[in-house]
Amino acid sequence: MNFQNLNQLKMVMKFKVNKLSHCADLLEMCDKLSEKVIEFGNELVDIEENSNFVLNIIDLDSPRAFRRKSQEEMVVSVTLITEPVLDLKSYCYTGLIKSISNILFCIYFVEGMTQPKGYSITPEVGFTEFDYTPESMYHYMFPVISSHFVLQNHLIVDQLLTGLWVPEVDDILVFGKELKALGVLPAPFPLTKFLDQDRIDQLFRLYQVRGLSYGNLSIRNVNYPMDGTSFWMSARGVDKSNLTGIGKDVLLVSGFDQINGAMIVSVPPEYERRVRVSVDAIEHYWIYREFPGVGAIVHVHAWIDQVICTTQSYPCGTSELAENVVKLLKTCKNPEQAEVGLKNHGLTITGPDIGEIFGRIKGRLQTKVPMFN
Numbered sequence: 001m002n003f004q005n006l007n008q009l010k011m012v013m014k015f016k017v018n019k020l021s022h023c024a025d026l027l028e029m030c031d032k033l034s035e036k037v038i039e040f041g042n043e044l045v046d047i048e049e050n051s052n053f054v055l056n057i058i059d060l061d062s063p064r065a066f067r068r069k070s071q072e073e074m075v076v077s078v079t080l081i082t083e084p085v086l087d088l089k090s091y092c093y094t095g096l097i098k099s100i101s102n103i104l105f106c107i108y109f110v111e112g113m114t115q116p117k118g119y120s121i122t123p124e125v126g127f128t129e130f131d132y133t134p135e136s137m138y139h140y141m142f143p144v145i146s147s148h149f150v151l152q153n154h155l156i157v158d159q160l161l162t163g164l165w166v167p168e169v170d171d172i173l174v175f176g177k178e179l180k181a182l183g184v185l186p187a188p189f190p191l192t193k194f195l196d197q198d199r200i201d202q203l204f205r206l207y208q209v210r211g212l213s214y215g216n217l218s219i220r221n222v223n224y225p226m227d228g229t230s231f232w233m234s235a236r237g238v239d240k241s242n243l244t245g246i247g248k249d250v251l252l253v254s255g256f257d258q259i260n261g262a263m264i265v266s267v268p269p270e271y272e273r274r275v276r277v278s279v280d281a282i283e284h285y286w287i288y289r290e291f292p293g294v295g296a297i298v299h300v301h302a303w304i305d306q307v308i309c310t311t312q313s314y315p316c317g318t319s320e321l322a323e324n325v326v327k328l329l330k331t332c333k334n335p336e337q338a339e340v341g342l343k344n345h346g347l348t349i350t351g352p353d354i355g356e357i358f359g360r361i362k363g364r365l366q367t368k369v370p371m372f373n
């Protein structure tokens with residue numbers, strides 16, 4: 001790992017420690033980690049105060065969720081495993097979901113090992129292994145704790161959208177099915193299998209989701225009278241292979257309210273009350289603004305050989321992810337027709353139109369996303 005840029009990791013953020021585990025070894029490691037976090041300029045505050053992030057110290061056998069004060073509070077769960085585990089990735093992912101964390105770190109230190117290993121897992125299923133030290137762990141959590149979500153939607157009712165037929169929306173319905181045909185649409189995550197009702201309610205409140213489902217697609221709006229940077233996009237947590245229409249699971253993103261950090265979404269009066277646009281709307285918004293030649297964008301949890309890739313794994317739905325993708329697109333010879341890798345996560349693909357994108361990626365997508373340190 002490259003520690004040359006350690007100074008760039010210095011930032012004053014408030015954090016707190018939520019000790020839910022009674023494991024003495026883990027608590028000792030947690031104290032060392034807290035010291036390191038403070039060394040990097042952060043301030044430890046009382047559990048009742050508002051903070052930027054929380055170190056949630058848990059046992060994976062009974063992972064518990066930390067009740068955030070706000071959506072902005074990032075939860076970093078930390079756990080220790082001292083007995084060999086066969087499928088560590090699934091075990092960690094279940095812990096991540098049950099503790100409703102933004103990232104989960106597992107310190108793996110079983111008999112016969114001289115040095116502990118560290119593993120991190122994110123909701124985008126980025127799973128990485130590293131040599132554990134408090135410093136390396138801070139390095140891996142930094143992109144998460146320092147980034148900012150844009151998950152809020154400001155819904156505006158537009159009477160004219162009622163019963164409207166829009167060719168872009170038709171294309172989204174058709175190519176949503178195509179994603180399934182390409183085999184890159186994992187089944188929506190069975191939340192009820194892993195979470196009790198209380199935790200599902202917490203999760204829904206926090207991310208305004210109806211389920212966990214990966215991938216999304218959008219098409220620039222050209223037919224409906226509105227600003228040229230507006231676009232049609234699939235909704236959050238819905239099955240992309242079975243989209244039905246405007247205000248239900250396809251939405252018109254008409255702008256971004258920078259002051260309140262919310263996407264502005266136009267809906268017909270009879271819209272589905274819990275509908276929210278995909279968390280990646282902020283990324284798509286900036287791409288359409290920066291590159292007028294982009295007519296469509298597809299995001300999948302899949303990979304393409306030799307693709308250029310972000311250097312950090314920022315969470316979905318953050319300004320930082322959007323910013324980094326735009327930066328990378330600017331380095332492409334043709335940003336209007338490009339594929340960008342999101343580290344340990346998937347691809348964002350731009351094209352002049354949606355048909356062109358699918359024609360280009362067909363046969364090239366690999367369903368397994370490689371993991372980088």
Ligand SMILES: [Zn+2]
Binds near residue numbers: 124299301346
């Ligand atoms: Zn994604």
